[in-house]
Amino acid sequence: MNAVLNNALRTSTILFLFALIGTALLAYTYRQTHPVIEKSAQAEKLALINQVLPKELYDNDLLGAWRELPPSPLLGTRKPSGMWLATRDGRPAGVVLEAVAPEGYSGDIHLLIGIDATGVLTGVRVTQHKETPGLGDYIQLAKSDWVLQFTGKSYHPDRDGRWKVKKDGGEFDSRAGATITPRAIVKAVREALKYFQLHRETLLQPIEASKP
Amino acid sequence: MITKQEFSTLAHNGLWKQNPGVVQLLGLCPLLAISNNVVNALSLGLATVFVMAASSLAVSGVRNFVPHEIRIPVFILIIAALVTVIDLALNAFAHPLYLVLGIFIPLITTNCIVLARADAYASKNHPLHSALDGALMGIGLTLVLVVLGGLREVAGQGTLLSGIDLALGPETKDWVITVLPDYKGFLLAILPPGAFIGLGLLIAGRNWLDARAQQRAQRAAKTAASALPA
Numbered sequence: 001m002n003a004v005l006n007n008a009l010r011t012s013t014i015l016f017l018f019a020l021i022g023t024a025l026l027a028y029t030y031r032q033t034h035p036v037i038e039k040s041a042q043a044e045k046l047a048l049i050n051q052v053l054p055k056e057l058y059d060n061d062l063l064g065a066w067r068e069l070p071p072s073p074l075l076g077t078r079k080p081s082g083m084w085l086a087t088r089d090g091r092p093a094g095v096v097l098e099a100v101a102p103e104g105y106s107g108d109i110h111l112l113i114g115i116d117a118t119g120v121l122t123g124v125r126v127t128q129h130k131e132t133p134g135l136g137d138y139i140q141l142a143k144s145d146w147v148l149q150f151t152g153k154s155y156h157p158d159r160d161g162r163w164k165v166k167k168d169g170g171e172f173d174s175r176a177g178a179t180i181t182p183r184a185i186v187k188a189v190r191e192a193l194k195y196f197q198l199h200r201e202t203l204l205q206p207i208e209a210s211k212p
Numbered sequence: 213m214i215t216k217q218e219f220s221t222l223a224h225n226g227l228w229k230q231n232p233g234v235v236q237l238l239g240l241c242p243l244l245a246i247s248n249n250v251v252n253a254l255s256l257g258l259a260t261v262f263v264m265a266a267s268s269l270a271v272s273g274v275r276n277f278v279p280h281e282i283r284i285p286v287f288i289l290i291i292a293a294l295v296t297v298i299d300l301a302l303n304a305f306a307h308p309l310y311l312v313l314g315i316f317i318p319l320i321t322t323n324c325i326v327l328a329r330a331d332a333y334a335s336k337n338h339p340l341h342s343a344l345d346g347a348l349m350g351i352g353l354t355l356v357l358v359v360l361g362g363l364r365e366v367a368g369q370g371t372l373l374s375g376i377d378l379a380l381g382p383e384t385k386d387w388v389i390t391v392l393p394d395y396k397g398f399l400l401a402i403l404p405p406g407a408f409i410g411l412g413l414l415i416a417g418r419n420w421l422d423a424r425a426q427q428r429a430q431r432a433a434k435t436a437a438s439a440l441p442a
Contacts, residue, residue, distance in 0.1 A: 011279045018278075018286050024295040029297045040307050133248065134369055134402050171269035 028158050049084060051141075052114030052123030057092045058086030065207045069097070074195035076100035076188050085207050092117050092204035095196070105180045106130040107138070113192050117204060124150040124189055129181075136181035145183070149173060155193035163190040163191030176186075214340060222341070226348030234415045238325040243357060244407040246316065249366065251376050253361030256316040257354025261347055263298060268334040268346030275335045285335045288331045295321045303348030325353065360410050367410075368402035370395030386422045 065085045071077045080099040094116035101109040109129040114122035124147055126139045138144040164170025165182050174182040232238045246256045270290050278286050299317045302310040329349050334342035370392035400406050
C-alpha cells in the first residue's frame with residue numbers, strides 16, 4: 001500500500017513540477033513579448049483603418065478616439081461594436097464604423113466602413129468572412145478590386161433603388177454565380193449609411209474618455 | 213553523433229516508409245484544411261517542421277525524468293507550451309514571418325503527429341536523433357502537403373503559387389503560374405471533399421509504387437535464386 005502511495009505521490013509531484021515550469025515559461029514569454037505584440041497589433045489596426053479613411057482627412061490620434069456602439073439592426077450587430085472618430089483641426093472629419101453583413105452566403109461578413117462628415121463613403125473593407133473560396137471571396141481586396149466601387153458613394157432616400165447589385169436593378173457590380181455575397185454587402189453598407197444619417201449628431205460628438 | 217547510416221534510415225522513414233501524411237495518416241486536421249493551394253501548404257509545412265524539431269528535442273531532453281504513467285500529459289504540456297512560446301516569440305520578434313505563418317502555428321498543436329513522434333521516438337532516443345526525426349517527419353508531411361496543395365490548386369483554379377504575394381510581398385505577384393488559361397475552376401477540388409479525394413489518390417499512388425518496387429525485388433531475388441544452383 002505504502003509503495004503505491006509513494007509512487008502516486010512521486011508522479012504527481014513530477015507532473016506538478018512540469019506544470020509549474022511550463023506556466024513560468026509561458027508567463028515569462030508573455031511578459032516579454034506582450035508590449036511588442038500590442039504595438040504591432042495597434043499599427044496593423046491603424047493601417048487597416050487608414051485603408052477606409054485616408055490619412056489626409058484627419059489629424060487626431062484615431063486609435064485613441066474610440067467609442068462603443070450599442071447593437072443595432074442597421075449595423076447588423078448583435079453585440080456592441082466600435083467606431084473611431086476622426087477630427088481635423090478639432091472639427092469632426094468622419095467616422096469609421098464596424099458593421100456586419102448578416103446575410104452572407106455562409107454567415108456573417110464583418111466590415112469596416114469609413115464615412116466622412118458629409119455622409120460620403122471614404123472606403124469599405126471586409127475584415128472577416130466565410131464565403132466560398134474562389135467564388136464569393138472576391139469581396140476581399142487581396143482577390144479583386146470589387147470592394148473599391150463603394151468609395152465616393154453616398155445614400156439618399158429618394159435614390160434607394162440604386163443601392164442594389166446590377167442584377168437587381170441597382171448600380172453595383174457582381175459576378176455571375178456569386179450574387180448572394182455582394183448583395184449582402186451592398187445592403188449592409190446601405191444600412192450603415194442610414195445609421196450614420198440617423199445618428200450623425202451623436203456619432204460626430206467629441207470623445208472625451210479614450211480607451212481602445 | 214549521427215552516422216550516415218542512421219541519417220538515411222531516419223530520412224527514409226520520415227519521407228517514405230513512415231510518411232506521416234500518406235502512411236501514418238496522422239496530420240489530417242491541417243492536411244485537409246490548409247492544402248487548397250501550394251503557398252498555404254508550404255507555409256503550414258514549414259511551421260510544422262520547426263515545431264516538430266523543437267518539441268522532439270525538448271521531449272527527448274526530459275525523457276529520463278518522466279515516469280511512464282504520466283508521459284502523455286507531460287508531453288502535451290511541453291508541446292502546447294512550446295508552440296505558444298514560438299507563437300508569441302514569432303509575433304513579437306519576427307512579425308513579417310508571423311503574418312504568413314501565424315494562423316497556422318496554433319493549428320499545429322492539434323496535429324497528433326507531433327505527439328505521436330514525441331511518444332514513439334523522442335521519448336526513447338537521444339535528443340539529436342529526436343530533433344532530426346522530428347524535422348524529417350515534418351518534411352515528409354510538407355512534401356505531401358505541397359503535392360496535394362498543387363493538385364488541388366491546379367484542378368480547382370488552374371493556377372500554381374497563387375497568394376504568394378501575401379507571403380513574400382507584392383513584388384512576387386508575377387510568380388503566380390497560370391497552368392490552365394481561361395480555366396473556369398472546379399470548386400469541388402478547393403472544398404474539403406477535394407482534400408479527401410486528393411489524399412486518397414496520393415495514398416493509392418504511393419501504395420502502387422511500393423507494390424511495384426516489392427514485386428521487382430521479389431523477381432530479382434527469384435532470378436538470383438534460380439541462377440545459383442547451376
